[in-house]
Amino acid sequence: MKKFSLLALFSLAAAFSFNAQAADRVGDFFLIDDEGKGHQLSKYAFNKAVVIVSQQNGCTDNQQNIARYKQLRTNFDHRGVSFVMLNASDEDSREDIIAEEAVWNYDLPIMDDDSQLVAESLGIEKAGQVVVVDPERMSVLYRGPMPAQWARAPLGEVLEAILADGADSRDMETVNVDMETAEGCAVEFPARDAHLADVPDYETEVAPILIERCTGCHVEGGIGPFAMNSHMMIQGWSPMIKEVIMTNRMPPMQVDPTVKTWVNSGNFPIEERQTLIHWINAGSPRN
Ligand code: HEC
Structure with missing residues (x-):
């Protein structure tokens, strides 16, 4: 009897700690980018991670970090990490996004989240926010700023952790890092x-x-x-x-x-x- 209740206690504790530590989940989604190309999260499952940069026209955080996005991509895209942007503004039309890309040359596909439903599911609150997703397990591993030196910041640590041999995102929690809202980067979800x-x-x-x-x-x-x-x-x-x-x-x-x-x-x-x-x-x- 005693043995049985101990066992029950253990499995309860295990179930609890799993729930408490599990990373935030996202559902599959499909969005069209500024070039008319479709992106479905589950189709990225051959990759270890997808880095999604929240973008909004006129956001200074995006505009000032272009070189850093490109540097991050250069370092990780050959290691099985994909990079995309996501425009979640309810004010930027597809034409506006195309015009912004022509001026700033982000050189990344900008997915048009016209209903804002994907941004909501990813927990995006601001433009400039970087979200790292495991496309196979559909979990969010990082949500926070694009740091000046990613290698010594949580963003770099999370990417290295998921790329490590034998890494399993089920053992990882979502790392949330607060960020300031730069000019033009507050996303409204009316x-x-x-x-x-x-x-x-x-x-x-x-x-x-x-x-x-x-x-x-x-x-x-x-x-x-x-x-x-x-x-x-x-x-x-x-x-x-x-x-x-x-x-x-x-x-x-x-x-x-x-x-x-x-x-x-x-x-x-x-x-x-x-x-x-x-x-x-x-x-x-x-x-
Ligand atoms: C033109 C006919 C048609 C219309 C309109 C339609 N459906 Fe369907 N739906 C289907 C057929 C056929 C299937 C089964 C084949 C498939 O999954 O594609 C299906 C499957 C589904 C499934 C099950 C998917 C799965 O993978 O098993 C859901 C859920 C669903 N539809 C929801 C909707 C919703 C919500 C709408 C309206 C917004 C809608 N459908 C409109 C024909 C339709």
């Missing part, structure tokens, strides 16, 4: 803040989007593999619904026979994606 204060209503806000965009196929007898016919059903499928929206898989692309080209049949508006994802993040509540 939709997230509004939805946190006032969670989207299932009947009047969420269901109408699903009816408009999804139930053409996801009905009883439809071609979709499940019917979105009750709150319980939708709540149960919420993790999958979130994934297919974040990876841009649903609504599906379709070939338009008249123009013989791929068109995104859904043309899913930003506000609708934010409403759905923020509702799911809140636990897919009925009211």
